[in-house]
Amino acid sequence: MDILNALVVFLNFVFIPAAAYGAQLALGALGVTLIYGILRFSNFAHGDTMAFGTAVVILVTWGLQSMGVSLGPLPTALLALPFGIAATAALVLATDRAVYRFYRVKKAAPIILVMASVGVMFVMNGLTRLLIGVSEYRFDDGARFIINVRDFREWSGLPEGLALRSTQALTLVVAVIVVAALFWFLNRTKSGKAMRAYSDNEDLALLSGIDPERVVRLTWIIAASLATIAGTLYGLDKSFKAFNYFQILLPIFAAAIVGGLGSPLGAIAGGFLVAFSEVAVTYPWVKVVGYLAPGYEPGGLMQLLGTEYKFAVSFVILIVVLLFRPTGLFRGKSV
Amino acid sequence: MSNTRQSAGYSAWRAPILFAVLAILFVLEGTVRNSMFSGSWNTSLAILNMGLLSAITALGVNMQWGYAGLFNVGVVGFLALGGLAPVLVSLPPVENAWQAGGSRLLAALAVGVGVLAIAKLVWTRTRSGLAITAILIAGFVAYRYLFDPAVIAIEANNPSRHGNIGGLGLPVLLSWLVGGLFAAVAAWAIGKVALGLRSDYLAIATLGIGEIIVAVMKNEDWLARGVKNITSIPRPVAYEVDLQNNPDFVGFAQSWGFQAAEASGIWVKLSYMTLFLVVLLVLILLAELALKSPWGRMMRAIRDNETAAEAMGKDVTRRHLQVFILGSAVIGIAGAMMVTLDGLLTPTSYNPLRYTFLIWVMVIVGGSGNNWGAVLGAVTIWFLWIKVEVWGPALIGLLTAAMPDGPLKLHLLDSAPHMRFIAMGLVLLLVLRFAPRGLLPEK
Numbered sequence: 001m002d003i004l005n006a007l008v009v010f011l012n013f014v015f016i017p018a019a020a021y022g023a024q025l026a027l028g029a030l031g032v033t034l035i036y037g038i039l040r041f042s043n044f045a046h047g048d049t050m051a052f053g054t055a056v057v058i059l060v061t062w063g064l065q066s067m068g069v070s071l072g073p074l075p076t077a078l079l080a081l082p083f084g085i086a087a088t089a090a091l092v093l094a095t096d097r098a099v100y101r102f103y104r105v106k107k108a109a110p111i112i113l114v115m116a117s118v119g120v121m122f123v124m125n126g127l128t129r130l131l132i133g134v135s136e137y138r139f140d141d142g143a144r145f146i147i148n149v150r151d152f153r154e155w156s157g158l159p160e161g162l163a164l165r166s167t168q169a170l171t172l173v174v175a176v177i178v179v180a181a182l183f184w185f186l187n188r189t190k191s192g193k194a195m196r197a198y199s200d201n202e203d204l205a206l207l208s209g210i211d212p213e214r215v216v217r218l219t220w221i222i223a224a225s226l227a228t229i230a231g232t233l234y235g236l237d238k239s240f241k242a243f244n245y246f247q248i249l250l251p252i253f254a255a256a257i258v259g260g261l262g263s264p265l266g267a268i269a270g271g272f273l274v275a276f277s278e279v280a281v282t283y284p285w286v287k288v289v290g291y292l293a294p295g296y297e298p299g300g301l302m303q304l305l306g307t308e309y310k311f312a313v314s315f316v317i318l319i320v321v322l323l324f325r326p327t328g329l330f331r332g333k334s335v
Numbered sequence: 336m337s338n339t340r341q342s343a344g345y346s347a348w349r350a351p352i353l354f355a356v357l358a359i360l361f362v363l364e365g366t367v368r369n370s371m372f373s374g375s376w377n378t379s380l381a382i383l384n385m386g387l388l389s390a391i392t393a394l395g396v397n398m399q400w401g402y403a404g405l406f407n408v409g410v411v412g413f414l415a416l417g418g419l420a421p422v423l424v425s426l427p428p429v430e431n432a433w434q435a436g437g438s439r440l441l442a443a444l445a446v447g448v449g450v451l452a453i454a455k456l457v458w459t460r461t462r463s464g465l466a467i468t469a470i471l472i473a474g475f476v477a478y479r480y481l482f483d484p485a486v487i488a489i490e491a492n493n494p495s496r497h498g499n500i501g502g503l504g505l506p507v508l509l510s511w512l513v514g515g516l517f518a519a520v521a522a523w524a525i526g527k528v529a530l531g532l533r534s535d536y537l538a539i540a541t542l543g544i545g546e547i548i549v550a551v552m553k554n555e556d557w558l559a560r561g562v563k564n565i566t567s568i569p570r571p572v573a574y575e576v577d578l579q580n581n582p583d584f585v586g587f588a589q590s591w592g593f594q595a596a597e598a599s600g601i602w603v604k605l606s607y608m609t610l611f612l613v614v615l616l617v618l619i620l621l622a623e624l625a626l627k628s629p630w631g632r633m634m635r636a637i638r639d640n641e642t643a644a645e646a647m648g649k650d651v652t653r654r655h656l657q658v659f660i661l662g663s664a665v666i667g668i669a670g671a672m673m674v675t676l677d678g679l680l681t682p683t684s685y686n687p688l689r690y691t692f693l694i695w696v697m698v699i700v701g702g703s704g705n706n707w708g709a710v711l712g713a714v715t716i717w718f719l720w721i722k723v724e725v726w727g728p729a730l731i732g733l734l735t736a737a738m739p740d741g742p743l744k745l746h747l748l749d750s751a752p753h754m755r756f757i758a759m760g761l762v763l764l765l766v767l768r769f770a771p772r773g774l775l776p777e778k
Contacts, residue, residue, distance in 0.1 A: 041535065042535040042538065042539060043536075044408075044542075088756065092669075101763055102768060102774065109404075109532045109534070110533075110534060110535060111404065111406050111535070111538070112767070114406060114534075114535055114538055115406060115695075115699075115763075115767060116761065116764060116767055116768075118408075118692065118695070118759075119760045119763035119764035119767065120760065120764070121760070122692065122756050122757070122759050122760025123756070123760035123761060123764070124752050124755050124760075125756050126754065126755075126756030126757035126758075126760065127757065129750070129753035129756065130750050130753050130757075133749075134753075148492070162407055197675075246687075247544070247546070250539075250542060250543050251548060253539045253542075257536075257539070261535075300483075303474075304555060307739075308550055308553070308554045309547075309550060309551075309554070311546050311547065311550065312547050314543070315540075315543035315544070315546075318539070318540065318543060319528050319540070322528050322529060322536060322540070323528055323530060326532050326533075326536070
């Protein structure tokens with residue numbers, strides 16, 4: 001048995017990638033869950049909001065790079081992030097004014113709002129394509145690795161290497177800061193309390209003098225910031241391609257529903273649950289098992305599902321939750 | 336929206352006039368040759384045939400949305416699943432494929448279904464999570480033990496030409512029904528899980544199943560060769576080459592003043608059109624009869640006020656499941672017909688934009704809850720979708736003609752194809768807001 005090497009392989013190929021991916025999903029799911037809590041519909045346009053925000057960030061990053069601005073070891077995209085957030089917030093506020101408010105005032109059925117969000121998804125998708133096109137872009141600069149494989153091998157003397165990319169570490173650090181700020185806002189500030197009150201009971205909130213339009217505006221701004229940050233981190237970690245952001249919608253929904261729609265804590269737990277299941281189920285375990293049980297020669301790769309079916313994992317999680325606990329792990333709300 | 340669904344009454348001439356305008360557009364496309372129309376009957380009929388198939392799909396979606404208010408975001412998956420039927424039913428059997436691993440494969444699938452059934456049974460009896468987990472893990476191991484060698488054997492069988500399980504060699508028309516059956520089974524499984532919960536869940540679950548069905552068809556080579564595609568699916572109508580070699584047909588074409596090559600294409604497309612029209616009309620007839628029956632009244636009552644209908648003793652979830660299965664079956668039939676029309680199955684071509692959301696725009700624009708509206712919306716939107724490909728760049732070219740040459744002009748010219756997305760989203764949003772009852776409102 002070679003527990004140390006098995007652990008290094010596990011950390012390198014399962015734990016670190018899944019933790020970074022989980023943080024990105026959690027930020028996305030937080031946006032979905034907040035919108036669900038306040039506006040009471042599942043926002044299908046969230047993936048494309050992420051794509052739009054990231055596209056703006058990339059354009060500003062290119063602008064900054066051409067002016068010679070850089071953050072040294074950190075990616076320049078971090079400097080561009082505020083611009084992306086501002087542009088995305090402006091876009092979603094305009095969308096709310098032009099599209100969603102009408103149905104909100106009319107108290108239309110939630111499914112009509114879902115359908116409107118599908119229309120918004122298209123327009124945003126088209127805008128992103130107009131803005132930046134459909135190709136794949138990498139926009140990470142600065143230091144590539146915090147720990148790279150060779151240094152780790154030399155330092156530890158193990159045959160297996162461990163890599164920690166700077167984008168992965170950055171994702172986790174940023175996610176922790178953002179989540180801490182969000183929870184401080186929701187629990188400690190007056191506006192945050194107003195949001196939670198509105199989410200719990202709309203009529204009671206109105207009676208207490210909370211301005212519903214202000215709560216809705218705040219929600220959109222927060223959701224747009226979360227979407228832009230999540231999208232940028234995802235793009236830094238992997239690469240930016242508009243279509244991938246449509247596909248990530250399913251894992252994000254799964255994460256939000258697993259945690260319980262409307263529950264911020266649940267969204268974070270759900271994000272990590274979905275990410276870890278996805279990576280664990282599609283990872284070929286043969287190397288780890290080889291170190292743990294040296295004599296054992298498994299026939300195949302010990303991969304439960306091919307990587308092309310990674311979306312099936314979020315789907316199965318979704319189905320299981322719907323079957324056994326439709327309100328999610330953290331008791332979200334039901335309409 | 337439920338309270339705006341019932342129309343205040345509109346002219347009885349509205350539907351015939353709109354259909355007549357549409358017919359004129361197709362005639363123009365067939366006869367006039369200028370910058371807007373192609374002037375070719377072959378093009379015109381090709382657009383019409385695909386439009387009719389879209390109409391059948393829209394009919395299925397309209398049953399789910401218009402009759403019951405169910406939002407299906409996985410239309411593409413049901414279409415793809417239906418498209419599998421012509422391959423599995425009507426292709427000639429592949430030599431040695433069944434001997435290589437057919438029985439083992441069937442056993443694997445039977446074990447898979449059996450394990451799920453046992454798990455369900457144990458859960459209802461004991462409510463023990465531990466037992467379920469044990470059964471599912473054991474079942475998964477048994478399934479993979481049977482499944483993997485069978486798949487390897489089948490895919491190794493003449494991989495350059497086949498490598499798939501092959502069909503049964505039955506008539507292709509039969510496969511249309513089988514396609515409907517495939518989609519109905521998938522719809523039953525999804526509906527069983529997601530219906531009866533809050534309305535968004537069905538939308539999200541169908542979004543997932545749509546992606547997964549397409550992923551399975553891309554990656555399971557034993558089923559329909561995956562991304563290597565299946566070609567030469569048998570046709571229910573004549574082949575162009577045979578017609579061109581038939582002196583009777585050539586003489587017949589010349590008496591109408593057509594070249595044999597052009598006439599054979601038109602003849603084949605007309606034959607398809609007849610078949611599609613028959614299916615479409617039969618489906619509309621059945622749908623209209625159902626809608627006017629007590630069952631149809633009950634469905635509308637449920638849609639308009641679920642609580643009241645439930646208080647009257649109607650089992651809302653069961654009725655929703657019923658109509659979800661029926662609608663999906665119609666979509667599956669349309670999927671099988673599409674593959675038959677193309678004569679090939681290309682899993683990569685199933686993208687949600689074209690096969691889910693475009694269909695939704697058709698239903699909303701046409702008038703949800705009205706079968707004729709769905710047909711009108713489908714054919715109109717399909718015609719525009721095809722023609723915008725020609726008109727869009729021309730329009731942008733015209734608008735930018737005065738601009739100086741430069742990167743901006745180049746960017747605008749390049750971006751014309753992306754305008755489709757924005758246009759489609761805007762159409763959906765505008766119709767949903769300003770004319771939620773569509774071109775032909777529900778009566």
